[in-house]
Amino acid sequence: MSELNYVGRRLPKVDARDKVTGRAVYINDLKRPGMLHGKILYSAHPHAIVKSIDVSRARALPGVRAVLTGQDIPEMPIGFLQDNRPLKKDRVRTCRDEIAAVAAVDQETAAEALELIRVEYEPLPAVFTPEEALAEGAPLIHEYDAKGKPITSNKLKLPWKLICGDVEEGRGRSRHVAQGTYRTTWINHCCLGTSGVIAEFDLDRNLTMYSITQIPYLAQNDYLAALKAMGLGRSRVRVVCQTIGGGFGSKLDTHCYEFIAILLAQATGKPVKIQFNREEEFLAQATRQPVVMEVSQGCDHNGRLAFRDVHMLLDNGGYTSWGATTPSVMMVPISSLYRVPNVRYVADCVYTNNLYAQAMRGYGNPQATFGIESNLDQLALEAGIDPVEFRLINANQGGDVTPQRFVVKTCGLPECIEKVRDGLGWPEHRKAREEGRNRDGHKVRGQGVASLIHVGGGARVYRSDGHGMIMKLDDFGQLKVFTGAVEIGQGNETVLRQVAAEAVGLCIEDVQVVSHDTDICPWDVGTHASRAAFISGNAAIQCAAELRRKIFELAAAQLEVGPDDLDLRQGMVVVARGAEAEGQRLAVTEKGESIPLSKVLRRGHFSPQGRMIIAETFYDPPNEMLDKEFKGNLSCSWAFGASGVEVEVDLQTGQVRILKYLAAHDVGRALNPMLLEGQIYGGSMMGVGMALSEEVKLERGRPVNGNFLDYKLLTAKDRVPITPIIVETDDPAGPYGAKGVGEPGCVPSAPAIANAIFDAVGVRISELPITPERVLRALREKKEDYCRIARPAC
């Protein structure tokens, strides 16, 4: 590969200055002429019959323009299983159920109107855990499915079952077996920008959605279906995304509030904005799936894994989002993290009267990896093998085909584990621990490691994993790259600019990215699965080849050389090859001479029957859809990583402090190390929050800590000393060798921390978050003599 000008450089984000100076327009900032404000009334009960709703006083309030209830809207099922509707009619199933909505001249009036709505409920028995929901006699949360067929159980009819090899055979030949039950909880994405949308119809009843979705084109599809249900089958939909204040998977579904905004806009003939406050964000923004998983794994006398058996219950909550498909991604680590020949995984998603769950960074992988990697440390202990050594024995290698038929072309897992081991000072710590030198008064240090595998080249979870791109050159040599990808803060537009400038051969200053508008940009499946840089990068390379072909064709005619003799470097068309070999005389240019691209373009444009240079492409990676057995090469590239943590556990308080946090990631190639490190810092902090502090606490299905005081999102002052370690494996499938890295940072954090705590004090915390109270209770159960341990010398 020739020397690169932009790929691999530490360039700051293109939107950074706009964001820090307040110029970026978030949905919160956006106003449309004549805009009204919508507000939603949520259910007072987790499960009830709605006997009556009286909205007459709300309608009469001055400033109110529309009040809608479930009775006022057409049948318009939404959600992955079509089991939800924007406003509920006869029955509520969760405390976040939308009962009525108001559009008014301002937010205060809308809020006041909500208070004037009288709802009469008849409460029903409710269930708040999957176990309760599956118990005999449990109330049915949905009685009919979307097709009107009766439902007989709260268990969703989703076929999550993966069998590879023979688990019983593997169990039979295992010398050592470990098993355990692991629990994770409700976690909110905590996007700093809360949910919001503006729905606006023009006079031809075409809809524009000013949105913050991660999936503009799939959302467009959902909105079109809604319009059809509303009798507007001929209306068009345009989705215009604003600056997005965080995604993390929270915007991979279309949500009730978006459809409510459409309904209110139609009812009033005005643009309607719905903007959540933080309390609403905690109530009505779906969370990460809580899971209960039983994991067992076994190994032979050499420490080689013989089987892995995982059974999982997922709390789906009251309705079904795309998040119900997270078990398909949980299969990734379950089948393919380390070499394990025999795998069984069965997952049941269960309706409860809790809030509902959806996609969140890692798409189930962090939950599954918590179970697998916690359990793996237990197995290492059973087998008497050092946990790092145990992982190296079983690590995936480049060239592997995993039991789920993933084709691993490049694999930096062994290197990641080794670098984390060395960075932690693992052998020194083991020695100190043996000699009791890891204890200082009532504080004890421990180290732990956990690994990850994740899709690194997109994932075919939808029929198309594709990405459309257009490149347009103007008279001045400036390139506009039209992409369907959405920038959610991850830095895709910066990286895409780097890749496009590199691949086309322009100065980066001459490349701009145009995005966020379905009327202008070609289709993309969405910003998810760590795919944006990988897919849009490959699309840019593919599109650039076509663009260069057209440029060289134009320039060749002007310069009287062959197109193959030309190159484009930093915006200059260069005669790269001597044409003498062909025995021709160069008309205007000798080898090594160059002319500005802009000149070539203008000459091409302003000549009789002139032409301009535009190229387009649609890139769909060679990813396979999982077959009926859930096997197939879901992603053409696989990302790996390992985290190593040193903690200090306070024996008297149960508090855990992180002293070292190393995050090694096989990223294929670092397109922009600065942004990459940002992804690792952010992912790691999210993982540490999941491990130690974050939990939406529900009492009878209602959040009791729905604010940033009581929901313990960690702050800058919590100072987790994260050290990113970049491992490059140059993946042949990736743009310049890169793999996706958006999600992996948060995947191995919780098990690495849990393993470090075990290493320090010998208690296994298998339920997240690992609160000081849980640690202290576990320590007490071990019946340690704290006063003795804790007594300082005096």
Place this chain on the structure above:
Amino acid sequence: MKDISYHKPITLEEALTLKRELGPGAHYISGGTDVMVLRRQRKLDPTALISLLHVGGLAGLRWEGEVLRLGAATTLCDILADRGLHERLPALTDAVRVMGSTQMRNVATMGGNVMSAAPSGDTLCPLLCLGASCRLVGEEGERLVPLDEFFVGPRQNAARPEEILTELVVPLPGPRSSGAFIKLTRRAALDLALLNMAVQLWLSPDGARLEKARVAAGVVAPTPLRLCGAEEALTGQPATTATLERAAQAIGGECSPRDSHRCSAWYREEMLRVLLVRAASTALARLGLDFALSGPEI
């Protein structure tokens, strides 16, 4: 939503007159870090707000012999900016350092924290240990109320509705005394105490014994509380770890920690004893004895 009128008196008399004229719906406001949050949570529904920030003479520290006069409008960041304060009243600065965030400390005031009378108010335990009093000015004149008698319930204090806290009068504990404060939280900033504790210890002239001890804890009862059992167990005893541990065991019936979604009563009770030993150790370390120091937050 109804409008709220906002008033900026510049004298105490004017503030009191406004309060009288605007009636019971009027509420005093200082830094606003509590009032505005309560209003948003609809726990407070004022018709008028009377700002005390512009009233002359309410801000600042004055050292007067054996007493420190702390103006009610002194902000938390003013407290941290005063170096002498940390040397002489470390328990108080320990507490202020871990309150809210820098942005909040820039506007939140000492007087506001005291008047809010939250069971978790971080400055309250150190002030109780120091034997502080508050000067209240009202329609009937001025009075000095010891903080020991000031907190009467969760977010309830002994001030009459129109009374304005003008200053805190803090007796200086002298050179043979030091203190410490510890706050138990789930994160390092922007957090409420799960439990907090302050200790102020006075050594005998020979340095061998604890001549006097004051201990106070928050979030263990409807109000911040002096822990008399622990104080008695410390007083007159040698300054040893054994004494501190006995005092921890002597924390008794006055505490009634509750289960909440923030943490369990069991955990709070366990931590009370840990915090006492650590806070007292830190105070003794500050007096030059060979004890372990703990940070203000754990």
